[in-house]
Every structure is written in structure tokens, then in C-alpha cells.
Amino acid sequence: xxxxxDSGVPEDAGFAPRIFHWFDQRTGIRDFARKVLxxxxxxxxxxxxxxxxxxxxxxxxxxxxxxxxxxxxxxxAETAHTSVAYITKQVAGGAFLRSLHSYGSSAMIIxxxxxxxxxxxxxxxxxxxxxxxxxxxxxxxxVLGMGFTGYLLPWDQKAYFATAVxxxxxxxxxxxxxxxxxxxxxGDTIGTLTLSRFYVAHVFLIPATIFMFIGAHILLFRKAGxxxxxxxxxxxxxxxxxxxxxxxxLMDMAFVLLIMASLAGLSYFHPxxxxxxxxxxxxxxxxxxxxYYLPMFEWLxxxxxxxxxxxxxxxxxxxxxxxxxxxxxxxxxxxxxxRRPIPVLAVAFVFLGMIFLGIKSxxxxxxxxxxxxxxxxxxxxxxxxxxxxxxxxxxxxDGMGAVxxxxxxxxxxxxxxxxxxxxxxxxxxxxxxxxxxxxxxxxVGVTHKFAESDLIALLHNPSPKMRVGRMPAVDAPxxxxxxxxxxxxxxxxxxxxxxxxxxxxxxxTTAGVKQNVSFARDANQSTGGVRQTxxxxxxxxxxSGQQLFQExxxxxxxxxxxxxxxxxxxxxxxxxxxxxQIVNLLHDPDSKMRAGGMPPxxxxxxxxxxxxxxxxxxxxxxxxxxxxxxxxxxxxxxRQDAHPTDSVxxxxxxxxxxxxxxxxxxxxxxxxxKPAMPLVPAPNPGRQLYVGRGCIACHGPKAxxxxxxxxxxxxxDRFPGDKLSYLLHHPTDKMRDGxxxxxxxxxxxxxxxxxxxxxxx
Amino acid sequence: MTYPVDTNEGxxxxxxxAAKDPTLVTRRSILGTILGIASSSMGAILGASMLRYVLYxxxxxxxxxxxxxIGNVGEFSNSKEPVTKEITFSVRDGWREVISTxxxxxxxxxxxxxxxxxxxxxxxxxxxxxxxxxGKFVCPCHGGxxxxxxxxxxxxxxxxxxxxxxxxxxxxxxxxxEYFRTNVPDQESLS
Numbered sequence: 001x002x003x004x005x006d007s008g009v010p011e012d013a014g015f016a017p018r019i020f021h022w023f024d025q026r027t028g029i030r031d032f033a034r035k036v037l038x039x040x041x042x043x044x045x046x047x048x049x050x051x052x053x054x055x056x057x058x059x060x061x062x063x064x065x066x067x068x069x070x071x072x073x074x075x076x077a078e079t080a081h082t083s084v085a086y087i088t089k090q091v092a093g094g095a096f097l098r099s100l101h102s103y104g105s106s107a108m109i110i111x112x113x114x115x116x117x118x119x120x121x122x123x124x125x126x127x128x129x130x131x132x133x134x135x136x137x138x139x140x141x142x143v144l145g146m147g148f149t150g151y152l153l154p155w156d157q158k159a160y161f162a163t164a165v166x167x168x169x170x171x172x173x174x175x176x177x178x179x180x181x182x183x184x185x186x187g188d189t190i191g192t193l194t195l196s197r198f199y200v201a202h203v204f205l206i207p208a209t210i211f212m213f214i215g216a217h218i219l220l221f222r223k224a225g226x227x228x229x230x231x232x233x234x235x236x237x238x239x240x241x242x243x244x245x246x247x248x249x250l251m252d253m254a255f256v257l258l259i260m261a262s263l264a265g266l267s268y269f270h271p272x273x274x275x276x277x278x279x280x281x282x283x284x285x286x287x288x289x290x291x292y293y294l295p296m297f298e299w300l301x302x303x304x305x306x307x308x309x310x311x312x313x314x315x316x317x318x319x320x321x322x323x324x325x326x327x328x329x330x331x332x333x334x335x336x337x338x339r340r341p342i343p344v345l346a347v348a349f350v351f352l353g354m355i356f357l358g359i360k361s362x363x364x365x366x367x368x369x370x371x372x373x374x375x376x377x378x379x380x381x382x383x384x385x386x387x388x389x390x391x392x393x394x395x396x397x398d399g400m401g402a403v404x405x406x407x408x409x410x411x412x413x414x415x416x417x418x419x420x421x422x423x424x425x426x427x428x429x430x431x432x433x434x435x436x437x438x439x440x441x442x443x444v445g446v447t448h449k450f451a452e453s454d455l456i457a458l459l460h461n462p463s464p465k466m467r468v469g470r471m472p473a474v475d476a477p478x479x480x481x482x483x484x485x486x487x488x489x490x491x492x493x494x495x496x497x498x499x500x501x502x503x504x505x506x507x508x509t510t511a512g513v514k515q516n517v518s519f520a521r522d523a524n525q526s527t528g529g530v531r532q533t534x535x536x537x538x539x540x541x542x543x544s545g546q547q548l549f550q551e552x553x554x555x556x557x558x559x560x561x562x563x564x565x566x567x568x569x570x571x572x573x574x575x576x577x578x579x580x581q582i583v584n585l586l587h588d589p590d591s592k593m594r595a596g597g598m599p600p601x602x603x604x605x606x607x608x609x610x611x612x613x614x615x616x617x618x619x620x621x622x623x624x625x626x627x628x629x630x631x632x633x634x635x636x637x638x639r640q641d642a643h644p645t646d647s648v649x650x651x652x653x654x655x656x657x658x659x660x661x662x663x664x665x666x667x668x669x670x671x672x673x674k675p676a677m678p679l680v681p682a683p684n685p686g687r688q689l690y691v692g693r694g695c696i697a698c699h700g701p702k703a704x705x706x707x708x709x710x711x712x713x714x715x716x717d718r719f720p721g722d723k724l725s726y727l728l729h730h731p732t733d734k735m736r737d738g739x740x741x742x743x744x745x746x747x748x749x750x751x752x753x754x755x756x757x758x759x760x761x
Numbered sequence: 762m763t764y765p766v767d768t769n770e771g772x773x774x775x776x777x778x779a780a781k782d783p784t785l786v787t788r789r790s791i792l793g794t795i796l797g798i799a800s801s802s803m804g805a806i807l808g809a810s811m812l813r814y815v816l817y818x819x820x821x822x823x824x825x826x827x828x829x830x831i832g833n834v835g836e837f838s839n840s841k842e843p844v845t846k847e848i849t850f851s852v853r854d855g856w857r858e859v860i861s862t863x864x865x866x867x868x869x870x871x872x873x874x875x876x877x878x879x880x881x882x883x884x885x886x887x888x889x890x891x892x893x894x895x896g897k898f899v900c901p902c903h904g905g906x907x908x909x910x911x912x913x914x915x916x917x918x919x920x921x922x923x924x925x926x927x928x929x930x931x932x933x934x935x936x937x938x939e940y941f942r943t944n945v946p947d948q949e950s951l952s
Binding site for chain 1: 792793796799806807810811814816821853855857858
């Protein structure tokens, strides 16, 4: 009784069989493998049966890629987005793995539908397979849950808003709706607790449940045995069986290979994008769910008021019940779909109906110009953000983090470029952060599309398509152009949050000003007839005069930098007049000015003096050349995005959302001892909006109306309630013909504006 | 249907064999082999991607060296012994950039040359303190001792305190902080 001498293999057997036998004696693996592969498939192996294995493969793929993502992902509201950006933009193979995971979730749904359709049409759920069907139905809901919880984790705009909508829908459940929503959100709003809950559900709870039910599903399947082809009896199969191994295994592998190749190809050539970080204050964002939720999304549009419960809860609930209880509803052993017309037709109706709803929602989105424009803008922003370089999350010593690029502090070109972007009126159509408005597209990432020289050429000579969109030629000297291009290069990143530096391409005025200046590089260079000038800083008073010029929207008619537009260029005028004459004209425009729509300029004497000083600093144009072509008023500055231009310094009553993007213009210290002048803050935020958005230009300084646009006094009585705000957001055709643009403000600003208008007598 | 089966008795034609023992390998088609190769290459793609992905931080280059501000040159003109100064610099830590703080020792030679020493002991990484009463640096962990100019006097450390690169810009002393390998005789940067 010394040693274990039984080997069970012949003495001359090779090394590998001996090892395998040693192992098998201790684990019984050979018998186990035999049982696993000894699955009898009545009627033989078929490609129709591959979908179940396909699902198993995709689940494993998702688990593996998911664990990889979890190596770098952080589930907190502060850092989730940055960590996903890190994965996508920095980590080797990160974009590929993330795309596999993202497309894999869509693939899961597709193969799930195929599996359902195949097993349903073949009647493979009949004959003591009720529990098998139930476990499968439960698995499909768990998979949908994975899709929903995973969608929030990147914490970008679409993730946030889609989850807001989804959790609101949960709130429609009778009795417990409110509690359910707050439970899922971890509070009243979507925040870091929501993210933690969704993360735990997505990584631990649902996968564990799926894992258990996959096990149950396979065991139940093996107990009942494969149902085989349609003609086969569901309980006692008669057709000669074939083993799972090898042919069905090979077919399953072929399908899996197809899935893997498609996912890999898609992920490599068309990786998933990441949009900009969630901004709950954004009132423009249009959320859209993932494609497999679009039918539900469209379905919900038909239900309003008290019927919402019917459409959202009752009917889908009924559908789900039918889905679950299918084997109990049709108890006949008949498997042929031709002889089960009612169930087959019902499923066909629901399935085709869902496809129809999904397609219809896409068509509806395309048909509505506002929605299509906003969705296009969102897509553009997402692409731009994905193309932009990675910005790390900056943690400062006091623990307050922010995503800020430290490089931006060092580069004066960006400040100058931003100044150019603002003073040339680019913000009017392209938005204050260059992200685009309804009037003009986003410029984020434009420097990736065009080399610097090409971009400058394009700005000097816009393409026909750009001209159709009212893009003027940007007539600036080379130094300004290159600063502008530097700034365009950082749009969409935190480096764009610099303080703009305003410069005027005129002869130097007061000396001794400390500011970063750039000089025209090559005096001999000529690009389309642009004058070569030395850039110099302007005096303190001219700088604040320039701010007034911006704030009062003078450029709406007089063009950017007063170079002319609907109203004449200002430099030639002021050159001919004395200061007193100009002051009088500004306070009390003559008949010719009034006929053109010029309102009196209400400002303090210091402000007027500053304005005059600015106007005198403007360069005289060469005869016959306007800096900017004449604009239709509707396309001039008025089409701004939700964030006011940088020159609105008077932000005392502003909501935090407005302040966020406000860069306070640089106050330049005058060496002559005169202190920099702050602007007198306007007392009324609605008035600020009225002036700042240029309403004043057409509707008059007291909204009394001008030749161009009617009086607004009493407007809130004529359009009570939400009508006025709707009208401002969506001007009628008649209004548009007169040049009225859509007023893009958030709800708080709209309320302030309407309050101001209501106060007018 | 019968097909050839490899057994220990040689190749036999067997109709029932597969039904009894499916683990017996049959001489199957090229298709199976192709499928096997294709599947393994798919697996390899996934595996290679994952390997690169997991190893990324191991081989990623850290952010470039930066200059940290210590103080004005004038501050150090009268110091007879090393002065402790705290410097801050940003470190890239995964997806975030953190401001890290470290202590350094600043001394000035008679000819005005600055010397900035890292306070991290080159033995095991403990923080070395300056003992004014003894006129030398003493490491509290294993008793390593260093002269005021950082050179090794006694104890287990294999080299002296590490010298850091300095520069003077606009009258301000700046240092480039780096981490060095511990327990080796030569100063090797870890960045």
C-alpha cells in the first residue's frame, strides 16, 4: 500500500495522454466534456440554431471588454467623463475596446431579436419548455436593462438627458412612480449618486443575474432537448439526431466569427464618439435614446395627459405579459407557423409596428427643420469633442477640481485671437464659444480640416456656400489672422476660456500700455489686398468705448468695428465732426439718422466720451471697399447663442449659466494715470437682454418701435402666458420676413425679458 | 453513415462510433481548420488589444519635465546651511493632473552657485531631515548620513542626496523636480 500505481493508460502511451489521464482521474473532465457535447439535435445541425450561442459569445465579449473599461473608468459625476475621454483618446486600444463594447450592446439586441424570432417561428418553446421560455424572456429584459444603465456611464450630454427622460418615464408608474424615480436616481435629480447606482447595477447586479439565468436557461434547454425542425414533435422527437459536436459547433463558431469580424471592423474604422460633458443647464439639448428604444420613444408621442399611463405603462405592460406567457397562451403542440396564424400574425404586427415607429421617429426628426438643425448641431459637437485632444482633470491643492488647460495661460495669441473673434462679430453667428448656432455651423475642429494657410485664405475669400450663409470676408491683417486661427484651434477645449484681448488695427494711440502685442510678420506679403499694419493696443477709454459699441449692438447696423453695413461706416463721419457735434448727434439723432432707424444713445457723459474715443480710433476705409458686405439685419449679430457676448460686462443680475462663459474683457491700465473705467451696470436684467441681444436696434430704445419693427408696448397683454415666449423662440413667417430672428435664451432669461417688456408703458 | 475513425487499433470504419464517444477525433474537413485559424486570429486581435490596453500606463511617457518656482534669488544670499523649501509641480496621474508638493533643500556656495537637493533618501525613499546641531543630514529610517553638500558620509545609502537641476530666471530660482531610483549607486531618473 505504498503508491497510487493505477495509471489506466498503456505504458508506452505518450506524455500528453498521460498528463490528460492524470487530470481526468482527478476531475472527471472527459465524462463532463462528453456530456456537454453529447447533445442530440433531432434532424441534424442547422444554421438556424446558431443565435443562442451567438448571444452567449456576445455576452462574454461584453463582459471582457467591460472589465477592461472598468480598469480606467471612474463612476463619479466629477471624473466619469474625463476617464472615458482618457480611455478613448489616450489609452492604447482604448477607442477600439470601447467601440467593441458599445457596438456589442447593439449586436446583442439584434441577435436577441433573431433568437426570439427563430424560436418563436419554429415553435421551439412548446412541449414542456415553458420555464425555458420564461428564463429567456427575463434575460431579454435584463439585457435591455444593461443597455439602459450602461448608457449613462460616459456622462456626456446624450447620456445625461436620455437618462433624465428614461427615469421620468418610470415616474409614470401608478402609485409608486415618484418613489421609483427617486430610488433609481438616488434623489430628486440625476447626479453622482445616480451614476453610482447605475454603475453598480451595470457591473454587479444585472450581470450576476444574467449569469444565473443563462445557467438556468442552458440547463433547462438541455433537459428538454433541442426542439429540432418545425415538423419535429416537441416532446418525443422521432428524427435521427446528430451530435452538437462537431457540425453544430462549427456552425456556431462561423456565426460567432461573423459577429466578431463585423464588430471589429466597425470598431476599427468607425469608433464610437464621445460627446462633451453633461451640462444640465443646457435647455437646447434634444435627447434621443439608443436605436432599439426609438420605437418606444415614438410610441410615447401619441399619449398625453391622463392617457400617458395607458400608453406608457398599461399597454407595454400587457405586451410584456403576453411575451412572457406565450407558452401558456398557445398550449397546442402545433409548431408550424402556418398553422398558428393568430400568434404569428400578432407577433408580426407588433414587430413590424416597432420597426415602423422607429423609422417614423427618424423621419419626423428629419422633417422638422428646427429639430434636424439641433440634432445636426449635437452630432457636430460630438464629433468635434471626439477630435479634440485630451484635457486632463486638473486637481488643485484646495481640492477644487476643474478641467482647465494650464497651457492657455501662457499663450497670448489665444487671447488676441479670441478678441478678434469677438470684435469681428464672429460670435454673432458662430456663437460665443464657436460651437455654432442656427445661423452658422460649429467651428470646433475647423483647424483639423484646413491647414492654417488654407483657413486664412478661406476667411479672406469665403466659398460660395459660405457666402450663401452670409459669411463675410474677414479682412484682418496677417498677425490678427494667425492669432484668430490659433484661437480657432482651441475651440471646444478648455484652452478657449481665455480672457480676450482687444486690439485695434490702427496707429498707436496713448503710449506705455503694458499688453502683449503681435506685429505683422511679413510686410511684403499681400493676401487679397489686405493692408499691412502694425497692431497696437488701444487706450483705456477706447477699449471701454468699444465695449459700449458691442453692448449697445451698434454693430448691428454699422457693421463690426463700425466699418459699415445697413448704416454707413462711422470713421469717415467722426473724422469730419467735432466732439460736441458727435455728442449731440448721439443724444439726438438728426432726421436722416432717425429715418434710417438710428436710436438715441442713452449713456453717461463718460461713456459717450469713451465711445467717441473708440470711434476716432477706427481706421478710415479705402474708398469703394467695405470691410463687410451688407447684412440683412436678421443675420447680423442678433443670432447669438444662449451665452451673451463677452462684452456684456454688466452681469450683476445674471444667472450662473450666463456667467459661465462670460470672459470679462481685459481692462487695460493707462500709464497716464487715468484709471480704467467700469461700465455703469444696467439696473434691469430684462433690459440688459433687450439691449444686449440687439432688440433695441429694430424695436427702439424704449420698445416704441421704429421703421423696421413694431412697438412692443403692451405685447405681453396681446400674447399672454407662454404664447410670447413661444413666439420669441419661433417667430412667425411674417416676423421672419421683417428680419426677426429666433431669440435663443434659456427659460430664466426669457422670463426676465418678458418681465421687462411687460413693464413698458 | 460511416466515417473513418482513428483508434488505437488503427483506422476503422465506424457507424456508431460517434454516437458512443463524441470526443474521438474524426478526420474532418479543411473547413474546420480554417474556422479554427480564423477564430484564433480573432481571439488574438482581441487579446493583443487588451494587452496593449492593460499595459498602457506602464509604458506611457510622463508629462515633460517642468520648472517649479522655489523663491527669489535674494532670499538665499545669507544662508550658511541648507534651507528647506516646499515646491509644487503638476503630475499627470492617469486622467488627472494633480499638484504635488515636495520638500527640497536649497544651499548656496561661496561663488553664488545654487545647489538644490532632493529630500528623498536614495536608500529606501524616506524623508531625510537636516540636523542643525550635527551639521549634517540624517535619515531617520536606517541612519544614513549626508554632508551639507549632500555627499554620503555614513550608513546604508549607496550614494549621496540627489542633486536637482536648477536655473535662475528673472531673479527667481527654479528647480526641475525628478524622482530617482532608490538603492542603486548611480543617480537614475525615473521620469
